[in-house]
Amino acid sequence: MNRINILLITYNQENLIRRTLDSILCQKEFGINNIVVNDDCSKDNTWEILKEYEAKYPNIMRIYKNKINLGIYANAWELYMHRGDADIYQFLDGDDAFCPGFFEELQHQIKNNHIDLSKSIAIYFDWKTKMPNGNEIITSQSIVKSNDHPFSHCIRGKVCFRGVSYSKSVVDEYVPPVLDRGLNLAEYTYDCQGIRLAKEKFYFPYVSTVYYAEIGVSTKLDQNTKYYNEEEIEKWKYYIETDGYAKCSKDKYWMKANLYRMRFKVKHCVTDYLKSVIYFIMGVKSYDLRPIKIAQFVFPKKRYLNRDIEI
Numbered sequence: 001m002n003r004i005n006i007l008l009i010t011y012n013q014e015n016l017i018r019r020t021l022d023s024i025l026c027q028k029e030f031g032i033n034n035i036v037v038n039d040d041c042s043k044d045n046t047w048e049i050l051k052e053y054e055a056k057y058p059n060i061m062r063i064y065k066n067k068i069n070l071g072i073y074a075n076a077w078e079l080y081m082h083r084g085d086a087d088i089y090q091f092l093d094g095d096d097a098f099c100p101g102f103f104e105e106l107q108h109q110i111k112n113n114h115i116d117l118s119k120s121i122a123i124y125f126d127w128k129t130k131m132p133n134g135n136e137i138i139t140s141q142s143i144v145k146s147n148d149h150p151f152s153h154c155i156r157g158k159v160c161f162r163g164v165s166y167s168k169s170v171v172d173e174y175v176p177p178v179l180d181r182g183l184n185l186a187e188y189t190y191d192c193q194g195i196r197l198a199k200e201k202f203y204f205p206y207v208s209t210v211y212y213a214e215i216g217v218s219t220k221l222d223q224n225t226k227y228y229n230e231e232e233i234e235k236w237k238y239y240i241e242t243d244g245y246a247k248c249s250k251d252k253y254w255m256k257a258n259l260y261r262m263r264f265k266v267k268h269c270v271t272d273y274l275k276s277v278i279y280f281i282m283g284v285k286s287y288d289l290r291p292i293k294i295a296q297f298v299f300p301k302k303r304y305l306n307r308d309i310e311i
Contacts, residue, residue, distance in 0.1 A: 001030070001031045001107060002031050002087040002088055002107060002110060002117060003031055003033035003085075003086045003087045003088070004030075004031045004032055004033055004086060004087070004088045004089075004090060004103060004106070004165075005033050005034045005035075005036060005083060005084050005085075005086035005088070005089050005090070006024055006032065006034070006035045006036065006089075006090045006092060007036050007079050007080070007083055007089060007090065007091050007092070008020065008035065008036065008037045008038075008079070008092055008093070008094050009037075009038055009039075009040065009072070009075050009076050009079050009093065009094060010037055010038070010039045010040070010042060010046050010050070010094035011039065011040040011041075011042050011046070011069075011072075011075070011094070012042045012043055012044050012046060013042070013044075013046050013094040013095050014042070014044040014045040014046045014049060016094065016095040016212075016215070017046055017049055017050070017094050017095075018049060019097055020092065020093075020094055020095065020096060020097050021035065021053055023097035023098045023099075023100075023210075024098055025053075025057065025060070026100070027098070027100075027101070027102065027103040027104065028057075028060060030103035030104045030106075030107050031088075031103060031106075031107055032060060032103065033060075033084075033086050034060060034061075034062050034084050034086070035057075035060055035061050035062070036062045036063075036064075036079065036082050036083060036084055037050055037061070037062070037063045037064065037079075037094075038063075038064045038065075038066065038075055038076075038078050038079035038082060039063070039064070039065045039066065040066050040069050040070055040071070040072075040075040041065065041066050041067075041068060041069040046094075047063075047065055050063045051063065062082065062084065064078070064079075064082050066078060071179075072183075072186075072187075073177045073179060073183075073186040073187065073190050074177075074179060076177065076190050077176050077177060077190070080171075080174055083171065085168075086168060087117045087167065087168060088106070088110075088117065088165050088166065088167065088168075089165070089166045089167075089168070089170075089171045090165055090166075091161070091191075091194075092209065095212055095215055096162075096209060096210060096211050096212055097209065097210045097212075098208065098209055098210075099128065099207050099208055099209060099210060102125070102206065102207075102208045102209070105125075105204070105206045105208075106123070106125075106165060106208075109123070109202070109204045109206075110123070113202065115202060117167045117168070118167070118169065119167065119169065119199065119200055120167060120169045120170050120173075120197065120198050120199035120200060121166070121167040121169075121170065121198060121199075121200050121201075121202065122150065122164055122165070122166055122167075122170060122194055122195060122198035122200070122201050122202075123164065123165040123166075123201075123202045123203075123204070124141040124144045124150070124159070124163065124164050124201065124202065124203045124204070125141065125163040125164070125165070125203075125204055125205075125206050125207070125208035125209075126138055126139060126140050126141055126142075126163060126205060126206065126207045126208065127139050127141070127160065127162040127163035127207060127208055127209045127210075127211060128207050128209070128210045128211065129210075129211045129213050130210055130211070130212050130213065131213050131214070132213065132214050132215070138207060139160065139162075140205070141159055141160070141163060141164075141203060142203055142205065143158050143159060143287075144159055144201050144203050145203050148247070148248070148285075149247035149248070150195050150198070150201055151192070151195050151196040151245070151247050151251075152247045152248060152250070152251050152285075154192055154195050154196075155239070155245075155251065155254060155255065156254065156285065156288065158287070159195060161191040161192050161194065161195060162208075162209055162211055163207075163208035163209050164194060164195065166194045166198065167198075170194050170197050170198045171194065173193075173197050174193050174194075174197075175193070177189040177190035178238060181234040181235075181238060182230070182231035182234045182235065183231060184228075184231040184232055184234070184235045185231070185234050185235040185238050188235060189238075196244065196245065226266060229262045229265045229266050230262075230266060232258070232262045233259060233262045233263060233266065236255050236256075236258045236259035236262065237259060239255045240252065240255045240256060240259065250282070250283045250284075250285065251283070252283070253279045253280075253282035253283030254279070254280075254283030254284070255283075256275070256279040256283070257275075257276050257277075257278075257279035257280040257282075257283050257284075257297065258276075259276075260272045260273070260275040260276035260279060261273075261276040261280075261297060263276075264276055276297060277297060277298060280294075280297045
């Protein structure tokens with residue numbers, strides 16, 4: 001059976017981490033090799049709970065704690081450095097969970113489809129969002145079946161890092177996230193690396209993980225703030241400047257469309273506005289030729305909420 005390592009970051013999640021760990025351990029007979037956890041100096045009882053699970057499952061749990069608080073993505077890289085050896089890697093936040101039966105389904109699909117995990121492979125599944133009011137939203141990742149590279153869909157918000165399994169050869173190619181150009185870029189250069197790097201892709205219509213919205217620790221960057229849009233400018237600039245991010249010519253235009261759109265929202269320069277519309281037309285894919293998407297580019301918001309950013 002293929003060995004699976006689960007990589008978790010935690011911070012102040014004493015009320016949530018048991019649910020996360022239990023969602024994995026109840027499926028441990030389906031190839032769970034290690035649950036690797038890196039805690040970012042939690043101030044609550046998260047670390048004590050992790051030690052409790054380590055004592056109960058010493059052959060599975062591998063827990064680490066930073067000497068100082070590093071922040072989300074520096075902590076994520078510390079976790080990566082402790083990833084261990086496995087055939088498949090799964091990334092999950094400490095306040096989310098795996099769905100029942102997922103690991104059995106994963107092993108089944110790998111076997112039945114003769115997936116060679118010695119290659120650079122990303123396996124996409126659907127995922128679920130659970131809202132505080134109990135409503136649930138299922139997000140399909142079936143778009144990866146198209147001929148386009150999954151990262152082309154990722155930069156357009158159509159593919160997410162949630163619910164993706166990676167082979168060892170993909171994960172071994174990871175590089176440190178960019179931490180000195182804003183949280184938006186740090187997030188995408190860490191969370192979306194596997195999508196960008198994997199050379200082969202598979203998709204199966206099974207709900208893999210649950211994302212619990214509006215709880216736990218998050219960057220909480222409000223999209224109606226000038227701060228957020230300045231961070232987005234840095235992200236899109238980096239994408240344009242860096243080899244390997246644009247997977248086709250339309251991607252480069254799409255990146256420029258978003259860069260100039262964000263510049264217009266910050267500086268209100270008409271030239272930036274016109275460039276954003278032109279590059280949008282050049283870079284848009286057919287699924288974004290919808291009135292609401294076009295309106296977002298033609299009539300971007302320019303007002304911001306005056307509020308602090310909580311990190």
